Amino acid sequence: xxxxxxxxxxxxxxxxxxxxxxxxxxxxxxxxxxxxxxxxxxxxxxxxxxxxxxxxxxxxxxxxxxxxxxxxxxxxxxxxxxxxxxxxxxxxxxxxxxxxxxxxxxxxxxxxxxxxxxxxxxxxxxxxxxxxxxxxxxxxxxxxxxxxxxxxxxxxxxxxxxxxxxxxxxxxxxxxxxxxxxxxxxxxxxxxxxxxxxxxxxxxxxxxxxxxxxxxxxxxxxxxxxxxx
Numbered sequence: 001x002x003x004x005x006x007x008x009x010x011x012x013x014x015x016x017x018x019x020x021x022x023x024x025x026x027x028x029x030x031x032x033x034x035x036x037x038x039x040x041x042x043x044x045x046x047x048x049x050x051x052x053x054x055x056x057x058x059x060x061x062x063x064x065x066x067x068x069x070x071x072x073x074x075x076x077x078x079x080x081x082x083x084x085x086x087x088x089x090x091x092x093x094x095x096x097x098x099x100x101x102x103x104x105x106x107x108x109x110x111x112x113x114x115x116x117x118x119x120x121x122x123x124x125x126x127x128x129x130x131x132x133x134x135x136x137x138x139x140x141x142x143x144x145x146x147x148x149x150x151x152x153x154x155x156x157x158x159x160x161x162x163x164x165x166x167x168x169x170x171x172x173x174x175x176x177x178x179x180x181x182x183x184x185x186x187x188x189x190x191x192x193x194x195x196x197x198x199x200x201x202x203x204x205x206x207x208x209x210x211x212x213x214x215x216x217x218x219x220x221x222x223x224x225x226x227x228x229x
Contacts, residue, residue, distance in 0.1 A: 006044035013051055017058065024064035024072065025054055027161050031076045034158040036151070038083040040090070046079060073162040093226040097219050099143055104215030106142070111208030118205065128205045133198030141190045149183045 001009070010029075017025060029047055050068075057067045068075050110128075117123040156179070160172070 003040045003044045006041075006048055010044065010048050010051060013048075013055065016055060017051075021054055021058055021064045024068070025051060028068070028072055028076055030157055031073065031161045032080060034154045034161070035080045035083065036154045037085055038080065039086045042083050046083065090226060093222055097222040097226065098146065099139075100215045100219035100222065102142060102146060103139060104212040104219060106139075107208045107215060108212035111205055111212065114205035114208070124205075126205055127202050128208070129196075130201040130203045131196045131198055132201065134194060134196045138190060138194050141194070142187065145183060145186050145190075152179065 014022065014025070028050065032043060032047060035043070054064055054067055057063070064072075114124055114128060115126075118126055156175075
C-alpha cells in the first residue's frame, strides 16, 4: 500500500475516534508529518499503526494519554528519530514536479495577463520579448523562495503543535497573512529588479498558455511516476 492509500485509510479510520482522542492524535499526526526530511511511506505506516493502537485502546475504554503518555511532543520526537530519511529519488521527483508546476503556473499567468492587457486595454503587444537567461535566473530564485516558504510552513506547524496554550485564531490569521505577504513581495521584487540579459527571442504571448499546459502535463506524469515508484 503506497503513501497515498495509507493517508486515505488513515482519514477514514480517524473518524472513529472520540473528540478527545482525535484532538490528541491529530496533534501527533501534524507534528510527525512536519518532519519533512523523513520517508513519507514509513511516516504514513507509523501514523496508521499509532492510530490502530489508539482505536484498539479506545474500544477498551482507554484514552490517548493512557497509551502515548502525558508528553506527546517528546514521544513524537523519539518516533521521528527512528524514521529513515527520504530516499534521493522521491525527493528529486518531488522537486521536479514542483518545478514544472511553478513554471506552468507562471507561464499561464503571464499569458493570460499579457493577452488581457493587449486585447482589452491595448497595452503591451501580442508578441513578447523572451530572455531565456534572465528567465532561468528568475525561476531559480522563485524555486528557492518556494522551498523556503514550504520549510517555513512546516516549521510553523511544528512550532504551533503542542504549544501548551490555545493561540487566538485572529493572531494565527495575521501571522499567516504577514508570512504569505512577505513571500509574495519577494516574488514581485525579483520580477521587478532582475535585469533582462542574454539573447532575446520573440514569442507570441498566447504561446505561453500552451507552454503552461505542457509543463502541467509533465508535472502530472512525474507525480504518477512518484506514486507508482
